[in-house]
Amino acid sequence: xxxxxxxxxxxxxxxxxxxxxxxxxxxxxxxxxxxxxxxxxxxxxxxxxxxxxxxxxxxxxxxxxxxxxxxxxxxxxxxxxxxxxxxxxxxxxxxxxxxxxxxxxxxxxxx
Amino acid sequence: xxxxxxxxxxxxxxxxxxxxxxxxxxxxxxxxxxxxxxxxxxxxxxxxxxxxxxxxxxxxxxxxxxxxxxxxxxxxxxxxxxxxxxxxxxxxxxxxxxxxxxxxxxxxxxxxxxx
Numbered sequence: 504x505x506x507x508x509x510x511x512x513x514x515x516x517x518x519x520x521x522x523x524x525x526x527x528x529x530x531x532x533x534x535x536x537x538x539x540x541x542x543x544x545x546x547x548x549x550x551x552x553x554x555x556x557x558x559x560x561x562x563x564x565x566x567x568x569x570x571x572x573x574x575x576x577x578x579x580x581x582x583x584x585x586x587x588x589x590x591x592x593x594x595x596x597x598x599x600x601x602x603x604x605x606x607x608x609x610x611x612x613x614x
Numbered sequence: 615x616x617x618x619x620x621x622x623x624x625x626x627x628x629x630x631x632x633x634x635x636x637x638x639x640x641x642x643x644x645x646x647x648x649x650x651x652x653x654x655x656x657x658x659x660x661x662x663x664x665x666x667x668x669x670x671x672x673x674x675x676x677x678x679x680x681x682x683x684x685x686x687x688x689x690x691x692x693x694x695x696x697x698x699x700x701x702x703x704x705x706x707x708x709x710x711x712x713x714x715x716x717x718x719x720x721x722x723x724x725x726x727x728x729x
Binding site for chain 1: 717
């Protein structure tokens with residue numbers, strides 16, 4: 504049990520819709536990273552938030568956006584969903600030390 | 615370019631046999647190194663990490679890994695595999711300084727355990 508919780512656990516959307524995924528970080532952690540994991544692949548870094556500011560971004564289009572709140576929880580927003588956005592979305596929280604602790608993920612299916 | 619290679623996509627071992635999962639990396643400087651395990655449909659659990667010091671690190675569930683700087687490798691080992699070890703194993707590397715803790719991941723090795 505890492506103390507990182509993600510909601511919802513599963514989500515079904517249709518193409519063109521928008522989705523918001525949520526993550527509560529572990530107590531004492533000020534950094535949240537989001538990853539996309541397609542079936543049979545390793546996680547791909549989407550972006551990271553450190554003390555409420557974006558602190559690095561992977562190779563994802565602008566329709567992937569995020570927020571981090573004063574309590575260090577975070578949201579991942581995806582606009583104009585595409586079929587290829589179907590994946591497991593993982594959130595990880597960390598302190599400055601750098602060990603990332605993962606939530607169980609949100610499984611997004613885009614039909 | 616920064617990358618992590620896990621040469622073995624799938625490995626099958628018998629219960630009680632020893633295990634070694636390979637990981638090679640390409641990175642600008644000596645990174646932080648991690649092994650994570652993922653059960654089907656689940657998130658990632660940290661098995662062990664290397665930051666500095668002793669190059670042989672111990673982790674949870676009886677796993678260990680050895681950092682070899684000259685070979686840019688961080689192989690995971692277990693002397694005796696249990697059926698519950700069947701899962702996907704990921705090697706990851708990240709920066710050893712700064713606030714951006716982006717991890718670079720391998721594609722994973724799927725481990726099956728025969729009874």
